Amino acid sequence: MIYIYAMQSFEDLSxxxxxxxxxxxxxxxPASLYEPNEYFLQNGGKRIRPVLCLMGHELxxxxxxxxxxxxxxxxxxxxxxxIHDDIMDNAPLRRGIETVQNKFGSNTAxxxxxxxxxxxxxxxxxxxxDRLPAILQLFNRTATQVCEGQQLDMDFESQENVxxxxxxxxxxxxxxxxxxxxxxxxxxxxxxxSADLDKIYAFxxxxxxxxxxxxxYLDAFGNPEKFGKQKGGDILANKKTFxxxxxxxxxxxxxxxxxxxxxxxxxxxxxxxxxQLFKDCGVDDWAMSMQNKYLKEAFAQLDAITVDTKRKEPLxxxxxxxxxxxx
Amino acid sequence: MIYIYAMQSFEDLSxxxxxxxxxxxxxxxPASLYEPNEYFLQNGGKRIRPVLCLMGHELxxxxxxxxxxxxxxxxxxxxxxxIHDDIMDNAPLRRGIETVQNKFGSNTAxxxxxxxxxxxxxxxxxxxxDRLPAILQLFNRTATQVCEGQQLDMDFESQENVxxxxxxxxxxxxxxxxxxxxxxxxxxxxxxxSADLDKIYAFxxxxxxxxxxxxxYLDAFGNPEKFGKQKGGDILANKKTFxxxxxxxxxxxxxxxxxxxxxxxxxxxxxxxxxQLFKDCGVDDWAMSMQNKYLKEAFAQLDAITVDTKRKEPLxxxxxxxxxxxx
Numbered sequence: 063m064i065y066i067y068a069m070q071s072f073e074d075l076s077x078x079x080x081x082x083x084x085x086x087x088x089x090x091x092p093a094s095l096y097e098p099n100e101y102f103l104q105n106g107g108k109r110i111r112p113v114l115c116l117m118g119h120e121l122x123x124x125x126x127x128x129x130x131x132x133x134x135x136x137x138x139x140x141x142x143x144x145i146h147d148d149i150m151d152n153a154p155l156r157r158g159i160e161t162v163q164n165k166f167g168s169n170t171a172x173x174x175x176x177x178x179x180x181x182x183x184x185x186x187x188x189x190x191x192d193r194l195p196a197i198l199q200l201f202n203r204t205a206t207q208v209c210e211g212q213q214l215d216m217d218f219e220s221q222e223n224v225x226x227x228x229x230x231x232x233x234x235x236x237x238x239x240x241x242x243x244x245x246x247x248x249x250x251x252x253x254x255x256s257a258d259l260d261k262i263y264a265f266x267x268x269x270x271x272x273x274x275x276x277x278x279y280l281d282a283f284g285n286p287e288k289f290g291k292q293k294g295g296d297i298l299a300n301k302k303t304f305x306x307x308x309x310x311x312x313x314x315x316x317x318x319x320x321x322x323x324x325x326x327x328x329x330x331x332x333x334x335x336x337x338q339l340f341k342d343c344g345v346d347d348w349a350m351s352m353q354n355k356y357l358k359e360a361f362a363q364l365d366a367i368t369v370d371t372k373r374k375e376p377l378x379x380x381x382x383x384x385x386x387x388x389x
Numbered sequence: 390m391i392y393i394y395a396m397q398s399f400e401d402l403s404x405x406x407x408x409x410x411x412x413x414x415x416x417x418x419p420a421s422l423y424e425p426n427e428y429f430l431q432n433g434g435k436r437i438r439p440v441l442c443l444m445g446h447e448l449x450x451x452x453x454x455x456x457x458x459x460x461x462x463x464x465x466x467x468x469x470x471x472i473h474d475d476i477m478d479n480a481p482l483r484r485g486i487e488t489v490q491n492k493f494g495s496n497t498a499x500x501x502x503x504x505x506x507x508x509x510x511x512x513x514x515x516x517x518x519d520r521l522p523a524i525l526q527l528f529n530r531t532a533t534q535v536c537e538g539q540q541l542d543m544d545f546e547s548q549e550n551v552x553x554x555x556x557x558x559x560x561x562x563x564x565x566x567x568x569x570x571x572x573x574x575x576x577x578x579x580x581x582x583s584a585d586l587d588k589i590y591a592f593x594x595x596x597x598x599x600x601x602x603x604x605x606y607l608d609a610f611g612n613p614e615k616f617g618k619q620k621g622g623d624i625l626a627n628k629k630t631f632x633x634x635x636x637x638x639x640x641x642x643x644x645x646x647x648x649x650x651x652x653x654x655x656x657x658x659x660x661x662x663x664x665q666l667f668k669d670c671g672v673d674d675w676a677m678s679m680q681n682k683y684l685k686e687a688f689a690q691l692d693a694i695t696v697d698t699k700r701k702e703p704l705x706x707x708x709x710x711x712x713x714x715x716x
Contacts, residue, residue, distance in 0.1 A: 095540035146503060150496040169477040169543060172499060176473060176506070177536040183510060184529045191518055198525075202511045209504040213422035216496060 069373055072380040075116045075125075079109055082130050083137060087181060098166045098174040099181075103141060105159050110384075111136040111244040117380070118248025118262055121373055128189060129251055132197065135185035136244045138178055139201075143208055145175035150216065179205075189251075196250055204243040211236025224302050226311070230271070238270025258367050265363040269381050272356035276385050278303040279349045282337050294333030300325050304352070305345050312343040357385060396700055399707040402443045402452075406436055409457050410464065414508060425493045425501040426508075430468060432486050437711075438463040438571040444707070445575025445589055448700055455516060456578055459524065462512035463571045465505055466528075470535055472502035477543065506532075516578075523577055531570035538563025551629050553638070557598070565597025585694050592690040596708050599683035603712050605630040606676045609664050621660030627652050631679070632672050639670040684712060 070078070087103060088096035112133030119129045147153075148161040149168050155161060163171035182201075189197050214232040218224045245266040246259055254262065281296040282305055296303050313321055317339060324335050340346065360381060364374050397405070414430060415423035439460030446456045474480075475488040476495050482488060490498035509528075516524050541559040545551045572593040573586055581589065608623040609632055623630050640648055644666060651662050667673065687708060691701055 092537055092540050092544065094544050095537060146499060149499060170540070172473060172476060173536055173540055173543075176503075177533060179503070179506065180529055180532045180536065183525070184533075187522065187525050187529060191522055194521060194525075195514065195518055198510070198514050198521075202507055202514060205507045206504060206511075209500055209507065210419055210422060213419050213497070213500055216500075217419065217421050 069120060069376055071376050072113055072117065072383070075113050075120070075376075076109060079112050079116060079130070079133055079137075083109070083112070083134060087138070088177070094170065095173060095177060098162045098170055099141075099145075099178055101165070102145060102162050102174075105157050107141075107144075107157060109137060111140050111240060114241055114244040114266065115248040117377055118245035119252040120248075121262065121367065121369055121377065122249055122252030122254045122258070125248075125251075129248060131185045131188035132247055132251060133244075135182045135201065136240070136247070138182040138185065139205060139208075140240065142175050142178040142182065143212070145171055145178060147212060149175075150212070193250055197247055200243055200247055200250070204239050207235045207239045211239075218302050224307060226304075226307050229302065229304065229307055233274045234267065234271060237274050238267045241270040241273075242266030255368075258369075261363045261367045265360045265367075265377070268356045268360035268363065269384070272353050272360065272381075273384050275304055275349060275353045275356065278305055279346070279353070281305075282340055283346055283349075294337070297333050297336045304349060305340055308345050308348055309340055309343045312345070313339070317342065353385065357381065396447060396703055398703050399440055399444065399710070402440045402447070402703075403436060406439050406443060406457070406460055406464075410436070410439070410461060414465070415504070421497065422500060422504060425489045425497055426468075426472075426505055428492070429472060429489050429501075432484050434468070434471075434484060436464060438467050438567060441568055441571040441593065442575040444704055445572035446579040447575075448589065448694065448696055448704065449576055449579030449581045449585070452575075452578075456575060458512045458515035459574055459578060460571075462509045462528065463567070463574070465509035465512065466532060466535075467567065469502050469505040469509065470539070472498055472505060474539060476502075477539070520577055524574055527570055527574055527577070531566050534562045534566045538566075545629050551634060553631075553634050556629065556631065556634055560601045561594065561598060564601050565594045568597040568600075569593030582695075585696075588690045588694045592687045592694075592704070595683045595687035595690065596711070599680050599687065599708075600711050602631055602676060602680045602683065605632055606673070606680070608632075609667055610673055610676075621664065624660050624663045631676060632667055635672050635675055636667055636670045639672070640666070644669065680712065684708065 083103075086100060088099050090096070115133040115136050116125050116129055119125045144156060145162050148156055149163045149171050152163070153161050154164045161171070162174055166174070186194070186198060186201060211232055211234070214228070215236055218229070218232065242263045243266070246263040249259055249262045278296065281294060281303065284293070286293040295301075296306075300306075309321065310318070321336070321339055324332050324339070361378070364377060364381075367374065410430075413427060415426050417423070442460040442463050443452050443456055446452045471483060472489050475483055476490045476498050479490070480488050481491045488498070489501055493501070513521070513525060513528060538559055538561070541555070542563055545556070545559065569590045570593070573590040576586055576589045605623065608621060608630065611620070613620040622628075623633075627633075636648065637645070648663070648666055651659050651666070688705070691704060691708075694701065
C-alpha cells in the first residue's frame, strides 16, 4: 500500500522557512534602530516556532504565503523576547555572538526590541480577515503569557522557596505556550476544528514542558561535547531548575545542609559535588520519568487528532528529535 | 435657525473617556508585573490621544463601545512609550510622581511596558472585522514611526549638527503621527471616505507640529506659573529644540561663539543669557509665525472635510486651546 502525502519533515520545512525568512526585514533608515535588528536576525537560531507553525498547518492542509507571514510573526516575536531578555540579564553573548544590548547599548536594544514586536504584528496584518480575529486573539494572549513567564522567572531569582508547581507554571508561560500557540495558529489556517485545535495546543504545551525538562537535565547529565553547552552552567548560577527544586524536596537534612553550603560557596568542584547530590537523591531517574510522562501526554494528544496517522509522523519525529531520543 | 447635533466638546468626551478608562486594566497576578502598570495608569495624564480618537469618530458618526476600545488602545500605547522612554532617559519623575523604572527598577519597567503594548493590541481585537485590517495597519505603522522618532531623538543628542528638516521629521514621527492616527482611526470607525481620512490625518499632523513648537516656545518664553513647567528646562539640558536650531542658523559668528560658550559652561544665569540671545536673533517672532503657519495648514485641512461646519467646532476649539489661543 502506498501513501502519497505532501507532508514535509521538520528539516524540509525548516529549509523552506529559512530561505523565505533570509531577507532584510526592516527599512534602511534610521540605521541606528534597524541595523541592530538585522544583525540579530541574521544570526540564526533554530527557528523552531515558525516551523511548528508550518507543521501545524500541514497537519490539516497545504501551507501557503499566509502561513509564511504567520510563521514570521512568531519568529519575530521570539527574537523580540530574546533581545529584551538579554537586557534584563545584562547578557554579553547569545548564540555565540554579542547581544544587541552589549553591542549597541541597552537603550537601542530596548527600542529595537519594541519595533521587532510591532513588526510581528505587521506580519499578522497579512492574515485573511476570516481568520484574523482568532489569530490576533491567540497571539495577544500568548505574548502576554510569555511576558508573565519572564517576570515570574525574574521573581524566582530572589525567592528562597519556589514550589515545583510554581516552576512548572513559569516554564509553561515562558516557553511552552509559544510552542503550543505556533502549532495552533498554523492549525487555524489549516482549517482545524475546535476539538483538534485544543489537542494540537495541548500537544505543544506538553512537548514544551518535556523539552524544558530535557534542557535542565542536560545541564547536569548531558555530554557537553554533544550538546555544545557548558556543563553545570545552571548549577554554577544556582538557577532554580527542575533538578534543584526536586533535590531540595527530597534531600535529607544533612544533604540539604551540604547543598546549601555548596550553593553559598563557590567551591572548586561545586558542579561535580552538586551533581553527585542530585544522583544521591535520585533526581536523574525522576527527571527522565517526568520527561516520559509529558512526552506520553503529548503523543496521546497528537494521536487523538482526527487526521490520518501518516500526517502526524513529521511531528512525532520532531518531538523525539527535540528530546534526543532514537526515532 | 437651530442646529441640533450630538457633538460633544473635548471636555465632555474627556470626562466620558476618563470614566470609561478608570478601571483595572490588568489581572491581579503576577502582581510584580501588573502593579507597576496600574500604578502608572492611575496617575492620569491628559488623555489627548484617546479623546482625539473619539472626536475623529464623532466628526462623522456617533461613537460607541468599539470607539472606546480603540481610544483605549491609543492611550495604552502612549503609556507604553512613556514607560520605555523613562527607562531610556533614566528619568526619576513623570507627571510629578516616580517613574516606573525609578520605583520598580528598569527590568520590571521594561517588561511592564512590553505587556502594556500588547494590551493595546488586545483592545484592537475588539474592533469589528470589517474595520480591523485598516485599523491594525494604521496602528502598526504609527507604532513603528513613534519608535523611529524616539531613536532619532536619542541620535540627535550626540550629533553636533541637526538640520531643521531633520528635527521636523523627528518630532513628526515622535509626536504628530500618533495624534494624526488617533483622529484618523476614529474617523475610520465613523465611516469617513478616503479623501476625508487623508484630511483628518493631515489636520492632526500639522496640529501636532504646531503643538510641539508651542511646547518648545513656552520653555523659553512662557509664564512658568501659568504652564506649570520649569522655565528654561530645555535650555539647561542643551536640548535641540526649534528655538535652538533656528538660533544656530541665524546667529552672527560672535553670537554663535557666545551661545556655544553658554552651552558648554553651566553659568549661573545661563537661561536668561540664552533667552536674550534667542530674542536678539528674532526667534520668538519666528516661532510664533511658524506655529501660525502650521495651525493655518491644520485648519485648511479641517475646513476641507466634507461634513457640516458645525461638526468641526469642537476640534477647532480644541486646537486653539492646545495652543493657548483665545477661542
